[in-house]
Amino acid sequence: MNIELLNQAAAFVSLEADLLDHSEYTEWLNLWEESGTYIVPIDPNTTDFANTLNYAHDDATMRRLRVERLTSGESVSTVPAPRTIRSLSRFRLLGDDGQAVTLRCTQILGEFRKDVLKHYTADVTFVLKRAGDSFRIQQKVVRLLNSTDALACIAYIP
Amino acid sequence: MTLQAASQGLTLADLVQQDRVHTSLYTDPALFEQEMDKVFSSTWVWVAHASEIPEAGSYKTTFVGRQPVVVVRDRKQQVHVLLNRCRHRAATVCEGHKGKTNSFVCPYHGWSYSLDGALRGVPSPESYGDLLDKADFPLIKLRVEEYAGMIFATFKDDIEPLVDYLGPAKKWMDLFMKQGGGFPVKVAGEHRFRFPGNWKIQLENTTDAYHFPLVHKSFLSSVDEQTEKMLDFVEGPGLVEDLGNGHSVMVMIPELVDLEANLDAPIPDRFAELAEELRKDYPEDQVRRIVRAVGGSGFNLNLFPNVACSMAFFRVLRPVSVTETEIHHAAIVMDGGPAAANQARLRLHEHFQGPMGFGTPDDAEAWDRVQRGSFAGTNQWIMLNRGLAKEVETPDGRRSDVSAETGMRAAYRQWKKLMTA
Numbered sequence: 001m002n003i004e005l006l007n008q009a010a011a012f013v014s015l016e017a018d019l020l021d022h023s024e025y026t027e028w029l030n031l032w033e034e035s036g037t038y039i040v041p042i043d044p045n046t047t048d049f050a051n052t053l054n055y056a057h058d059d060a061t062m063r064r065l066r067v068e069r070l071t072s073g074e075s076v077s078t079v080p081a082p083r084t085i086r087s088l089s090r091f092r093l094l095g096d097d098g099q100a101v102t103l104r105c106t107q108i109l110g111e112f113r114k115d116v117l118k119h120y121t122a123d124v125t126f127v128l129k130r131a132g133d134s135f136r137i138q139q140k141v142v143r144l145l146n147s148t149d150a151l152a153c154i155a156y157i158p
Numbered sequence: 159m160t161l162q163a164a165s166q167g168l169t170l171a172d173l174v175q176q177d178r179v180h181t182s183l184y185t186d187p188a189l190f191e192q193e194m195d196k197v198f199s200s201t202w203v204w205v206a207h208a209s210e211i212p213e214a215g216s217y218k219t220t221f222v223g224r225q226p227v228v229v230v231r232d233r234k235q236q237v238h239v240l241l242n243r244c245r246h247r248a249a250t251v252c253e254g255h256k257g258k259t260n261s262f263v264c265p266y267h268g269w270s271y272s273l274d275g276a277l278r279g280v281p282s283p284e285s286y287g288d289l290l291d292k293a294d295f296p297l298i299k300l301r302v303e304e305y306a307g308m309i310f311a312t313f314k315d316d317i318e319p320l321v322d323y324l325g326p327a328k329k330w331m332d333l334f335m336k337q338g339g340g341f342p343v344k345v346a347g348e349h350r351f352r353f354p355g356n357w358k359i360q361l362e363n364t365t366d367a368y369h370f371p372l373v374h375k376s377f378l379s380s381v382d383e384q385t386e387k388m389l390d391f392v393e394g395p396g397l398v399e400d401l402g403n404g405h406s407v408m409v410m411i412p413e414l415v416d417l418e419a420n421l422d423a424p425i426p427d428r429f430a431e432l433a434e435e436l437r438k439d440y441p442e443d444q445v446r447r448i449v450r451a452v453g454g455s456g457f458n459l460n461l462f463p464n465v466a467c468s469m470a471f472f473r474v475l476r477p478v479s480v481t482e483t484e485i486h487h488a489a490i491v492m493d494g495g496p497a498a499a500n501q502a503r504l505r506l507h508e509h510f511q512g513p514m515g516f517g518t519p520d521d522a523e524a525w526d527r528v529q530r531g532s533f534a535g536t537n538q539w540i541m542l543n544r545g546l547a548k549e550v551e552t553p554d555g556r557r558s559d560v561s562a563e564t565g566m567r568a569a570y571r572q573w574k575k576l577m578t579a
Contacts, residue, residue: 052347055349055514056514057504068379069377075375077520078519
């Protein structure tokens, strides 16, 4: 096992989690490859995200628009903004083709807004493209444990 | 149970007036119990689109009111809506959301039923002697009828046929299905979410244009200028029409009522790239027909009590309790249509709908606020008089401007009729 690579990738996705929890969205957008996709599927088994209905299937434009929506104050469901704290663990390298590393981990996320605390548990898979001594996100797939259930609104970026 | 409003000297019939309804319609558990019986168990309730159960043995589980049912297609292609309860000791016989099966077998003692609900076998029947005639214990069947691919069920054998119940709404259903762009429409997944509020708050919303520019400001900020202009309809030439039996239609974008008309109209900028892609495989007239259908229809059709044909998707509500409602937004694609067009439809659906959409969460927040607020001033009224001043009679019912509350008045008139029957 390449512990150094695993640590490097884990540190990168921990940074991504920290940026989202602290609403540092400009820095978050800068972590991405322009062609990267951010996906929150419904179907736990699908890999054909383009031809399937998802909760989110964002290219660069939609990521930027999503951030604008969350920060504009125009959306009644994001005022007040929910606060989130997420914890990543159980990191495993699934692949490395020299260009990109595939990392899977677990994400436990708590969300608090108005008087309600909610929890979402997810499997998250990142495809991280090598960029100098760091990475850029080529793909992030957040598989919510209860994705097939009736959810409440998710007014942040899981 | 006594009605909350009884303490204010009001009877059930008093709770719905021409221009307002009583707040207790959102908050009274006794009223909710009566609704389950007098509304959801007494009229046609939507259960599925035919494309959700395409083959023999295809099924989906859903609810009529609070009662779990299985919608299934048998080997003769006939659709059955069966109560999801074993005739022995009540266990559900089917737990998947949807799938395919040869039979329904109770997990508790193994009673097995065929796709049409007939009891086929019980394990170790000897102990019953001649006390159990299998013909007496099929899964309980609801009456089922279908129009334009939409399947409805009812517990009542003596109410009017579905086509009569739908009445003038039928022509709007036909128009809605034109968004197949020449292909059959097919349900392709759904967004499911719950909000802490009464089901009628969602019912009202389908023909509420008034909220759109305010609640959906962030969505409007996220679309191109042409689309934003198209969705600026509150002071436009649209209309709301009461279609009878609680049904109503809100036309927001009159030029998109008939998706097979005006095929020579310029292709909107946002679909230019898609049209170019489609031209590789389809002749120009078909490209135009498909592209025009991709964005959906220019109207919302509310079918009382639980389903709407809403621009580009089916909006389904399920009452859970007096203060909780589950919503399904079923996406629609063109069955056998071009992948690029169907991808565009899925991405448009994701953009607005669902728990991570740019529209739905703001609707749900507004409805949550309605429910919270309704616990203040329990003797107050929900005002529904917008557009009443300009309402006119039409051959189909009553009509007013696009942001009129005519559709809500229509729904509550039907609610009152059923609840006081």
